[in-house]
Amino acid sequence: MSAENAPPNAADPSVEYMGALIHQLRESAGMTLTDLSRVAGVSQGLLSQIERGRGNPAYLTLLKIAKAFNVPVGRFFTQAEESADNRVVRADNRRQLQVTDRGLVYELLTPTMNGELLVLKVRVPSGYSNESVPFNHHRAEECLFVLEGTCFFQVGDDGYTLEAGDSITYQGDQPHWFRVVGDAEAVIIATMTPPVF
DSSP states (O other): OOGGGSOOOTTOHHHHHHHHHHHHHHHHTTOOHHHHHHHHTOOHHHHHHHHTTSOOOOHHHHHHHHHHHTOOGGGGSOOOOOOSSTTOOOGGGOEEEEETTTTEEEEEOSSOSSSSOEEEEEEEOTTOBOTTSOBOOOOOEEEEEEEESEEEEEETTEEEEEETTOEEEEETTSOEEEEEESSSOEEEEEEEESOOO
């Protein structure tokens, strides 16, 4: 595994940012670690580790924490340096969200998540599948474009195999999941409106 694809660790700024943000959200809500543990259903020890930047939570853990604060998971993207032009996102200054338990790396291609459109670049490792926990919780129109690799997408009762250059569009409140086909990672450009990630 190359250094750029290695999972984040305690020294990774994205992990430290996420921990500091969760701590800030908890204090702003007037919650103790015990309160957050109870509301999110996540152990107090794990929450403490995450807040101190000593661990990157699994995706489902992050979903539980986001739900406890009533914020979208996308709130946990790292902060990029402020740009003089709020229209442009430079390749070396994208906000990221890394999910180590699944090996996913999300990069925000739109400047913020405050507009009507969200565009993400997602690196998905070979062997990935979210079939056991399909999505169906957001009301948004989504379009996924396979930039690299091959993926199988299930939307409702219909299944589709998409290769590089193919795309699929659907309503996000339909049950949907996907898996990477083959031994290579996949790279997907995901767009949704409104941005509910």
